[in-house]
Amino acid sequence: MKFSAPLLTAALASVARADNPIIQTIYSTDPAPLVHNGRVYLYTGHDEPGSTTFVMKDWRVFSSVDMVNWQDHGSPMSLATFSWADANAWAGQTIQRNGKFYWYASMRRRNGAMAVGVGVSDSPTGPFRDAIGRPLVENWGIDPTVWIDDDGQAYMYWGNPGLWYVKLNPDMVSYSGGINTVTLTTAGFGTRSGNPERPTTYEEGSWLYKRTGKYYMVFAASCCSEHIGYSTGPGPTGPWTYGGVVMPTQGSSFTNHPGVIDYQGSSYFFYHNGALPGGGGYTRSVCVERFTYGANGSIPIINMSKDGAPQVGSLNPYVRQEAETIAWESGVQTEPCSEGGMNVLSINNGDYIKVKGVAFGSGAKSFTARVSSATSGGKIEMRLDSTGGTLVGTCNVPGTGGWQTWTNVNCAVGGATGTRDLFFRFTGGGGELFRFNWWQFSQ
Ligand SMILES: *[C@@H]1O[C@H](CO)[C@@H](O)[C@H](O)[C@H]1NC(C)=O
Numbered sequence: 001m002k003f004s005a006p007l008l009t010a011a012l013a014s015v016a017r018a019d020n021p022i023i024q025t026i027y028s029t030d031p032a033p034l035v036h037n038g039r040v041y042l043y044t045g046h047d048e049p050g051s052t053t054f055v056m057k058d059w060r061v062f063s064s065v066d067m068v069n070w071q072d073h074g075s076p077m078s079l080a081t082f083s084w085a086d087a088n089a090w091a092g093q094t095i096q097r098n099g100k101f102y103w104y105a106s107m108r109r110r111n112g113a114m115a116v117g118v119g120v121s122d123s124p125t126g127p128f129r130d131a132i133g134r135p136l137v138e139n140w141g142i143d144p145t146v147w148i149d150d151d152g153q154a155y156m157y158w159g160n161p162g163l164w165y166v167k168l169n170p171d172m173v174s175y176s177g178g179i180n181t182v183t184l185t186t187a188g189f190g191t192r193s194g195n196p197e198r199p200t201t202y203e204e205g206s207w208l209y210k211r212t213g214k215y216y217m218v219f220a221a222s223c224c225s226e227h228i229g230y231s232t233g234p235g236p237t238g239p240w241t242y243g244g245v246v247m248p249t250q251g252s253s254f255t256n257h258p259g260v261i262d263y264q265g266s267s268y269f270f271y272h273n274g275a276l277p278g279g280g281g282y283t284r285s286v287c288v289e290r291f292t293y294g295a296n297g298s299i300p301i302i303n304m305s306k307d308g309a310p311q312v313g314s315l316n317p318y319v320r321q322e323a324e325t326i327a328w329e330s331g332v333q334t335e336p337c338s339e340g341g342m343n344v345l346s347i348n349n350g351d352y353i354k355v356k357g358v359a360f361g362s363g364a365k366s367f368t369a370r371v372s373s374a375t376s377g378g379k380i381e382m383r384l385d386s387t388g389g390t391l392v393g394t395c396n397v398p399g400t401g402g403w404q405t406w407t408n409v410n411c412a413v414g415g416a417t418g419t420r421d422l423f424f425r426f427t428g429g430g431g432e433l434f435r436f437n438w439w440q441f442s443q
């Protein structure tokens, strides 16, 4: 979203060096991470700015190799993908099987109830198409989670107020054995007080996985506001034993949604809150924390933080990097690019993009950027460590005759050594200055 001026000032003052929320160009929800080929793909929902109810029309994909710089892949699946759906692009999860990616997601059947649909793609970043042309399940069909067990049997759980599952067939788009109802007991899902109709803490947003021989069911608990709790079991259908609170009620969103992965030897917990300017229960943002399991497999209590997960490794500036790979930004947005992928737009005087942990090594000598401008362009300042930090180069961006008319600009760089946070600070006159597709330094 475009921050208004007072909010922009507040964001600069208080959160410019933080990594959470990890997406700032839009409000993002219901994180569902997937590790594939050494990269973390993050599937999310999308809240519209200024919403006072759930206004959700499409889903989004981001990816990262380092947990702090996240590349925007846009919206490869939306309500328009599903001809039978008309509203409520709610939570989902994507998994890979036999080279295809299946994205299970909640949405409202046209003039009907919530249902789970399934999109399919040959690529983790889509585009996704409707795999079956109708809902996979209805029956309080929200918040699906899918896990493929060691024996190849896939399970899909979902639901609020109940918890249901089906055994998916190997085609991943049909199921056998009917819909199974999990019996929610306080031993299995914890005790909720003051709500006789919902005696256990289970609410919605389940996340199923197996790790070192134990099956985990992590879920949004109690209401409202929600916290995150978890249960464990000896098999993918339980029996479940309540494990405790994972994330307390925090962060000015009355919902939350877990996503748990292991990546590069560490464990990560994804969730959402209302921490961006203008954020709240209907304008949420995805965050991530690193955590360590207890020796007995317990999940510790994880607090929301602004600092987020530490960077895994560093970012190589000597290969092409997308402008939409961002640790933190102020003022910019993204759109599909005529050259493929996405580009950054809405660049105005004073806006910036932070890229974290850039490994310049012995020193960068020059910089190339792929840019366009339908007006008279502007400048890209490259600064280290902060928006006011050491200036290591300035590139002039000319008018190119169109917002999707791309050209390369080059400029000299001096003093960029070691591993530093890089800030692209944009300057120029009034209005939108230019657009930015990709960049690369050379030595
Ligand atoms: C597992 O370990 C944690 C501490 O790491 C402890 O609080 C918990 O009670 C243990 N759970 C079981 C079932 O032993």
Ligand SMILES: *[C@@H]1O[C@H](CO)[C@@H](O)[C@H](O)[C@H]1NC(C)=O
Pocket: 301, 302, 303
């Ligand atoms: C989480 O926050 C609570 C309340 O501020 C604090 O007591 C607790 O130590 C924190 N836990 C961790 C793991 O940081």
